[in-house]
Amino acid sequence: MSDVKKIATRDSYGDELIALGKEHEDIVVLDADLAEATRSGKFAGVFPERFIDCGIAEANMMGVAAGLAAAGKVPFASSFAMFAAGRAYEQVRNSIGYPHLNVKIGASHAGISVGEDGATHQCNEDIALMRSIPGMTVINPSDYIEGRAAVRAAYEYNGPVYLRFGRLAVPVINDRPDYKFEMGKGVVLREGKDVAIIATGLPVNNCLEAAEMLAADGIDAKVVNIHTIKPLDEELVAAAAKETGKVVTVEEHSVIGGLGSAVCDTLCEKAPTRVLKIGINDVFGESGPALELIEKYGLDAKSIYEKVKKFVNGV
Amino acid sequence: MDKLKLMKITNEVRKDIVTAVHSAKAGHPGGSLSAAELLTFLYFEEMNIDPKDPGKADRDRFVLSKGHIAPALYSVLAERGYFPKKELLTLRHTGSRLQGHPDMKQVPGVDMSSGSLGQGISAAVGMAIAAKLSGASYRVYTMVGDGEIQEGQVWEASMLAAHRRLDNLVVIVDNNNLQIDGEVDKVNSPYPIDKKFEAFNFHVINIDGNDFDQIEPALKEARAVKGQPTAIIAKTLKGKGVSFMENAAEWHGKAPNDEEYKIAMADLEKAGEALCQM
Numbered sequence: 001m002s003d004v005k006k007i008a009t010r011d012s013y014g015d016e017l018i019a020l021g022k023e024h025e026d027i028v029v030l031d032a033d034l035a036e037a038t039r040s041g042k043f044a045g046v047f048p049e050r051f052i053d054c055g056i057a058e059a060n061m062m063g064v065a066a067g068l069a070a071a072g073k074v075p076f077a078s079s080f081a082m083f084a085a086g087r088a089y090e091q092v093r094n095s096i097g098y099p100h101l102n103v104k105i106g107a108s109h110a111g112i113s114v115g116e117d118g119a120t121h122q123c124n125e126d127i128a129l130m131r132s133i134p135g136m137t138v139i140n141p142s143d144y145i146e147g148r149a150a151v152r153a154a155y156e157y158n159g160p161v162y163l164r165f166g167r168l169a170v171p172v173i174n175d176r177p178d179y180k181f182e183m184g185k186g187v188v189l190r191e192g193k194d195v196a197i198i199a200t201g202l203p204v205n206n207c208l209e210a211a212e213m214l215a216a217d218g219i220d221a222k223v224v225n226i227h228t229i230k231p232l233d234e235e236l237v238a239a240a241a242k243e244t245g246k247v248v249t250v251e252e253h254s255v256i257g258g259l260g261s262a263v264c265d266t267l268c269e270k271a272p273t274r275v276l277k278i279g280i281n282d283v284f285g286e287s288g289p290a291l292e293l294i295e296k297y298g299l300d301a302k303s304i305y306e307k308v309k310k311f312v313n314g315v
Numbered sequence: 316m317d318k319l320k321l322m323k324i325t326n327e328v329r330k331d332i333v334t335a336v337h338s339a340k341a342g343h344p345g346g347s348l349s350a351a352e353l354l355t356f357l358y359f360e361e362m363n364i365d366p367k368d369p370g371k372a373d374r375d376r377f378v379l380s381k382g383h384i385a386p387a388l389y390s391v392l393a394e395r396g397y398f399p400k401k402e403l404l405t406l407r408h409t410g411s412r413l414q415g416h417p418d419m420k421q422v423p424g425v426d427m428s429s430g431s432l433g434q435g436i437s438a439a440v441g442m443a444i445a446a447k448l449s450g451a452s453y454r455v456y457t458m459v460g461d462g463e464i465q466e467g468q469v470w471e472a473s474m475l476a477a478h479r480r481l482d483n484l485v486v487i488v489d490n491n492n493l494q495i496d497g498e499v500d501k502v503n504s505p506y507p508i509d510k511k512f513e514a515f516n517f518h519v520i521n522i523d524g525n526d527f528d529q530i531e532p533a534l535k536e537a538r539a540v541k542g543q544p545t546a547i548i549a550k551t552l553k554g555k556g557v558s559f560m561e562n563a564a565e566w567h568g569k570a571p572n573d574e575e576y577k578i579a580m581a582d583l584e585k586a587g588e589a590l591c592q593m
Contacts, residue, residue, distance in 0.1 A: 028448065052444060052479075060437045060471035067441020070419070070427055071376070073448070075441075091434055091468075099419050099428040 006169040009201075010108040012147025013165050014039025017076060017106075019148075020155050021047045027155070028068055031078040032058045037167075038108040040078040058083040062091035062103075069101040074155060077103060081110035081164060085126035096160050097133040104154045105130075105162045110140075111252035112280065112297055113168040113202055118287035124280040128257025130162040131230040137183065138230040140164040140251075140259075142204035145174040146227055149181030157183060164201065166252070168290045171205045186233035188240075192222035195312050196240035199250040200226045200259045202299075203278075207250050209301035210308060219312050229259050234266045241273040248276045248308050252299055255279040276311045278304060316360060318527045319593055324394055325355045326587045329556045330580060331390035331403050337576040339386075339407035342415065345566040346460060347387035349491040349524070349551040354391045356530045357456055366396040369423040375453050376442050378427040380435025380469075381460035381489060382416040383568070388425070389413050397424035433466030435459070436486060440476045443484040443544075454538075458487045462494030464505045470515070476544045477516035484544040485537045486517070489524065491553035493564045512546035524549025558582050 021027050021043055030052045035041035044051035054061040058079050065075040077084070084107040085092070096103045107126060114122045131138045139154065139161060141147040147165060154161040173189075189204070190211050199207040204225045211221040224240055226233065241247050247267065249260035260277030267273050280297060294300050298307065328351045336342035358364065362375035379388050386406060393400045405411035412421035416430025426442075429435035439457035446453050459469060476484055488508055496502045505511070509519045518540045522529035530549075537545035553567070554560030557579040571579055 028445075050448065054471075054475055055478075057468075057471035057475070059433075059468045060440070060475060063434050063437020063468065063472065064441035064444065064475065066434075067378075067427070067438035067443075068445045069441075070438060071442045071445035071449075072372075073445050090431060091437070094428070094431040095434045095438060 004171045006171050007144040008167055008169045009141050009144060009147040009165040010039045010167060012141065012144045013106050013108065013151055013163065014042030016148040016151035017043040018046050020152065021050065024074070024155070026072065026074045028052065028073045028075045029078065030054055030061050030065055030075055032056055032061045032083065034079055038078040038106060040106065058088040059091045062088045063095045065103045066095040066099070066101050069103045075103050076106050078106040078108070080121060081107040081123035081126040082121055085129045085162065086123060089129050093133050097136055100135050100159055102158050103160050106165065107162060108165040109167045110164045111166060111202065112285040112293045113166050113252060113290040115167070115290035115293060116287050119284040122285035124254045124285065125257070126164065127229055127253050127259065131262065135159060136230065137161040137228065139183070139228050140201040141227050142201055142225055143170060143173050145172060145179060146181060150227060153181055153183045166202050168202065170202055173205050173208065184228045184231045184233060186236040187225040187227070188222065189225050190221065190223040192220040193244060194220045195246040195248060195308060196222045196224060196244040197248045197250060197308060198224045198226055198237060198240065198259070198263055200229060202252045203250045203304070206299060206301040206304055210304040213301065213305040214308060217309060219309065221308065226259060229262055232262050232266060234270060237263055237266050238270040241267050241271040245273060246312060247273050248278060248311060250278045250299070250304060253279050255281055276307065278307055319590065321355060321359060321527050323587070323590050324359060325351045326556070326583060326590060328355055328387065328390045328394055330583045331393060331400065332386045333557060333571065333576065333579045333583065335386045335390065335403040335406040336570045338404045340570050341407055342386050342570055343383040343568045344386065344570070345493065345553040345560055346381060346489065346491060347384040348555045348557060348560065349553045350384055350387050350458060350489045351555070352525050352527060352530060353458065353487060353489065353549055354387050356527060358391045358395045360531070361534050362456065363453065366424065369397060373451060373453050376426045376439070376455045378435040378439040378442070378455070378457040379417055379429050380439070380457050381432065381463050382430030382435060385415065385417050388417060389422070392424040432460070432463040433468035436469055436472040439484060440472045440481065443476070443481040444479060446483050447481065454483045454485065456485045456487065458489055461488055461490040461492060461499050461505055461508065464488065464508065465503050473512065473515045473517065480542045481544045482541050485534070486544065486546045488546065488548045489551055490548055491551045493553045493562070493567060495564070495567050497564050509548050516543055517546040518543050519546050519548065521548045522550070524551040525555055556583055556586060
């Protein structure tokens with residue numbers, strides 16, 4: 001796999017903002033002293049007059065973004081997921097969500113793949129927080145290609161959007177001519193009849209690798225990429241459950257309130273099915289190199305393979 | 316508009332406030348009454364607005380950061396003709412667009428949803444930045460409470476406003492000295508308020524916020540300021556105009572009963588008659 005191109009989804013944020021900035025005068029990008037890390041600094045380098053550094057004050061940044069949107073701009077407010085969704089939760093809810101303002105939140109450094117900074121900066125709860133806000137769209141792209149498409153789709157959509165990006169360089173898996181991003185639509189990456197692996201974000205690639213390993217054992221796994229967690233592609237999720245009778249969700253996020261919960265919410269109503277949720281098991285993270293943490297917390301291909309195999313075999 | 320006419324409108328606004336809160340059986344009369352002159356002046360004299368075209372692009376904006384005095388904002392908007400006065404009786408009723416705190420999606424003339432303290436001023440800063448980015452000439456006004464400025468977000472917003480030299484922004488502090496738990500300087504003193512805003516690089520003006528003779532020149536002075544935002548520290552009387560509500564913390568957030576409502580309206584009728592003798 002050494003020839004696979006790897007690039008972090010946060011880079012898709014900075015790169016697509018530049019592309020959109022060239023096309024649209026109304027885009028304004030905000031950050032809270034993390035422009036280099038969130039990659040909003042790429043936009044700042046090209047359009048300094050449309051870049052607003054709010055300093056280390058995320059709560060105010062969300063309110064300023066709300067005011068900009070109320071005055072007709074299309075603001076992208078950037079920070080780490082921990083501070084965008086965590087610290088500024090109530091500002092996002094009341095100043096952006098309640099008036100359904102056209103603010104895009106670019107949240108980088110989501111999940112444990114933040115690595116060495118440790119638990120205080122590894123946000124595994126942001127999807128749960130953001131998806132609980134009425135009218136909020138939540139998107140968690142799996143690679144650079146999808147990330148860029150998501151940023152563009154967020155611009156084209158009128159309403160609040162939470163965009164979740166990672167720090168770690170991850171394989172590009174969507175580089176194909178027929179790739180099309182549709183907000184709210186899941187993507188079947190691999191067909192299979194024995195089990196449906198429904199994944200989002202960084203571990204999607206690991207799920208594809210796990211599916212190969214399962215195939216060697218005679219287990220035929222379907223792999224579905226859910227880039228839009230809200231609104232969820234309920235039809236696709238229910239169909240995958242009915243086809244396979246067994247569902248596994250995989251996410252770099254707490255098993256409480258994230259993709260796994262969203263899938264279970266849908267399935268318990270539309271297609272009751274046994275579900276195995278793979279994610280961060282209600283614990284805080286820790287410091288360490290990202291790849292080691294992904295392994296330790298069971299989100300690497302081998303761990304996923306082993307858990308799915310046990311689940312399918314009813315162990 | 317002459318001062319007497321403004322005073323008469325303000326007295327009507329006070330009657331509207333008391334009537335709406337009485338009808339709602341809940342709400343915040345004290346701070347609504349303290350801010351009546353300031354809001355009346357903004358909507359009848361100061362701001363470039365059009366009640367027939369509430370969303371016009373070049374209008375001046377107002378953000379009621381202390382959103383709990385929605386009854387005052389709604390009353391001024393109704394007096395100004397944004398919607399029928401009789402709708403004020405639906406305040407806080409199920410299904411009414413007059414929510415307990417202002418909802419920009421529902422009420423014509425409301426530029427920003429607000430109510431969670433500390434947040435409105437940030438939105439006002441965002442609007443002022445938007446005007447600067449677009450080269451638009453509209454001005455942005457926001458009102459914060461003297462209790463509200465205990466919220467750290469107010470100072471985050473203030474730091475950015477001065478840093479970006481937003482001379483199109485006016486922050487009015489309704490300094491009625493009372494919050495829910497009592498006098499602001501006994502709960503957690505924000506004083507000296509003027510020195511704090513000065514330290515944040517604001518142009519600061521101290522006035523009596525219940526006196527049109529001081530409100531008018533202060534806002535005029537703010538228009539002339541270049542390169543920095545203005546803070547108007549407006550000393551006001553909480554509950555002003557209603558004898559038993561004046562300077563009484565317990566009237567921060569409760570509605571008068573039927574008997575109290577009659578007394579309140581009698582107080583305001585009397586004040587109105589006195590204005591007609593002038």
